[in-house]
Amino acid sequence: MVLKEKTLEVEEIFKGKVFDVTLEKAELENGQQAMRELIHHNGGVCVVPVDEEGNVYMVKQFRYPFKEVLLEVPAGKLEKGENHRECGVRELKEEIGATAESVEYLGCIYPTVAYDTEIIHMYLARGLSFGEQRLDEGEFVDVVKMPFSQAFDMVMNNEIPDSKTQTAILKTYFLLNK
Amino acid sequence: MVLKEKTLEVEEIFKGKVFDVTLEKAELENGQQAMRELIHHNGGVCVVPVDEEGNVYMVKQFRYPFKEVLLEVPAGKLEKGENHRECGVRELKEEIGATAESVEYLGCIYPTVAYDTEIIHMYLARGLSFGEQRLDEGEFVDVVKMPFSQAFDMVMNNEIPDSKTQTAILKTYFLLNK
Numbered sequence: 574m575v576l577k578e579k580t581l582e583v584e585e586i587f588k589g590k591v592f593d594v595t596l597e598k599a600e601l602e603n604g605q606q607a608m609r610e611l612i613h614h615n616g617g618v619c620v621v622p623v624d625e626e627g628n629v630y631m632v633k634q635f636r637y638p639f640k641e642v643l644l645e646v647p648a649g650k651l652e653k654g655e656n657h658r659e660c661g662v663r664e665l666k667e668e669i670g671a672t673a674e675s676v677e678y679l680g681c682i683y684p685t686v687a688y689d690t691e692i693i694h695m696y697l698a699r700g701l702s703f704g705e706q707r708l709d710e711g712e713f714v715d716v717v718k719m720p721f722s723q724a725f726d727m728v729m730n731n732e733i734p735d736s737k738t739q740t741a742i743l744k745t746y747f748l749l750n751k
Numbered sequence: 752m753v754l755k756e757k758t759l760e761v762e763e764i765f766k767g768k769v770f771d772v773t774l775e776k777a778e779l780e781n782g783q784q785a786m787r788e789l790i791h792h793n794g795g796v797c798v799v800p801v802d803e804e805g806n807v808y809m810v811k812q813f814r815y816p817f818k819e820v821l822l823e824v825p826a827g828k829l830e831k832g833e834n835h836r837e838c839g840v841r842e843l844k845e846e847i848g849a850t851a852e853s854v855e856y857l858g859c860i861y862p863t864v865a866y867d868t869e870i871i872h873m874y875l876a877r878g879l880s881f882g883e884q885r886l887d888e889g890e891f892v893d894v895v896k897m898p899f900s901q902a903f904d905m906v907m908n909n910e911i912p913d914s915k916t917q918t919a920i921l922k923t924y925f926l927l928n929k
Contacts, residue, residue, distance in 0.1 A: 576813040576820045576891060586765050587772055589788040591866050594765055594772055599815060602891045609815045610767040612790060612867075635754040637777060637787045638868045639861065642754045650865075680909030682917055683817065684862035685869060687828070688769050689790075690816045692912075713754060713780045729925060731858030734870075736914050739860060743921040747907060 576602060578609075591650070592689075614691035618661040619648035619737045621679070621745045622671055622698045629721045629745075630669045630701075631738070632714040644717060644727075645735045646742070648693070657694040665698055667707045669716050674700025679744045684736055695741040697748060721749065754780060756787075769828070770867075792869035796839040797826035797915045799857070799923045800849055800876045807899045807923075808847045808879075809916070810892040822895060822905075823913045824920070826871070835872040843876055845885045847894050852878025857922045862914055873919040875926060899927065 582598040593613040601607055622630045629646075636643045649664035651657060658676060665671050679695035708714065721742075727733045728742045760776040771791040779785055800808045807824075814821045827842035829835060836854060843849050857873035886892065899920075905911045906920045 576811065576893070578813055578815055578818075587788075589774070590786075591788045592790075596767070597815075602813070608768075610765075610769045611816055612770075633754065635756055635780070636861075636864045637756055637775075638789055638864065638866060640756075643861070643864055645864065681912060682914040683814075683821070683912045684914045685867065686814045686816065686821055686823065686913050688816060689863065689867070691863060693914075715754065729922065734859060734861040735864050736860040736862045736871075736918065740914065740917045740921070743918070744907065 578602070581606065610688055612685075612689040612691070614689060615651045615653050615655075616657070616690075616692040616694070617648055617650050617737075618657040618664065618694045618696065619646045619741055620661045620665050620676070620696045620698050621646050621741045622665060622669060622673065622701055623721055623745065623749070624699075624701045627721050628718050629724045629742075630671065631717045631719070631724065632668050633717055634714045643735050644733050645738045648737060658696065661694070661696045661698075666704075667709065668714055670704045670706040671698070671701045672704070673698035677748070679741055679748075682737060682740050693737045695737065695744065697741075697745050721745070756780070759784065788866055790863075790867040790869070792867060793829045793831050793833075794835070794868075794870040794872070795826055795828045795915075796835040796842065796872045796874065797824045797919055798839045798843050798854070798874045798876050799824050799919045800843060800847060800851065800879055801899055801923065801927070802877075802879045805899050806896050807902045807920075808849065809895045809897070809902065810846050811895055812892045821913050822911050823916045826915060836874065839872070839874045839876075844882070845887065846892055848882045848884040849876070849879045850882070851876035855926070857919055857926075860915060860918055871915045873915065873922065875919075875923050899923070
């Protein structure tokens with residue numbers, strides 16, 4: 574079976590600061606046509622910061638879509654064409670005030686494969702030194718430090734709903750314990 | 752620090768079949784106002800089907816946002832108010848033609864916390880019996896069977912980018928090996 578779809582028409586619906594929306598006409602595998610609703614997003618990066626004592630640093634942040642305060646690893650949105658490793662290093666500095674001796678790639682996730690182009694790259698940061706937190710204007714986060722094993726248990730017990738944090742913490746577990 | 756934001760105004764931008772878009776004015780923690788771009792989605796469910804011999808069943812599917820064929824665990828979109836366990840059981844039947852003796856909750860993920868209300872619930876299905884695949888019209892998927900350990904290695908080697916599949920496979924690993 575050949576699995577592919579061809580774009581026939583693109584209608585611009587919305588151009589935002591966070592994402593754009595298009596409505597696209599596509600030709601399916603069987604020659605029929607279908608409309609595809611699409612979010613365009615530049616992607617992001619997240620970093621799991623683990624110190625010498627085995628603590629991980631996360632941030633508590635109000636997330637508007639859920640009207641909930643969520644616990645997440647430090648993360649940020651990429652500018653178009655921006656290097657994701659450099660963006661991760663910058664977010665680590667901004668959100669928890671840390672610099673790292675080693676920054677190791679954990680792979681990426683496609684969070685919403687059906688309708689959103691976003692890709693989030695994940696890193697593990699070790700050898701941490703701490704300075705001052707430097708948040709963007711209008712950004713409010715609380716830093717939370719806990720043993721990595723506690724964060725791992727929270728993921729397994731479904732107490733950390735954020736997708737990137739779950740995957741990055743679980744992958745880090747295997748790297749730290751291999 | 753109090754972490755919260757209050758919605759002041761909601762503008763409807765787009766009403767689609769997959770998602771809706773609104774532009775909302777919110778009052779931030781410090782009293783300032785900001786615009787929030789928001790995707791509204793009913794959420795979804797995914798299922799990791801593992802048989803008695805330790806094989807997992809996944810599907811290969813063309814994903815329009817990436818113009819790539821991706822390997823994913825069986826999954827589907829929830830109708831508004833639909834029970835996610837029942838939806839998971841149905842998708843298992845539709846996509847790989849299987850019924851399961853046991854369906855165990857693995858928790859949920861919020862794939863895109865910054866701007867999308869989508870929540871994906873995850874299940875582990877065991878005790879599988881196979882019948883016929885029954886796809887929706889316009890749905891084209893190839894079923895792939897492999898040892899669970901191979902799927903786990905593919906996640907760790909960054910060969911399966913889909914977010915829900917990564918988290919669900921990693922959580923399943925711990926359930927199978929505890």
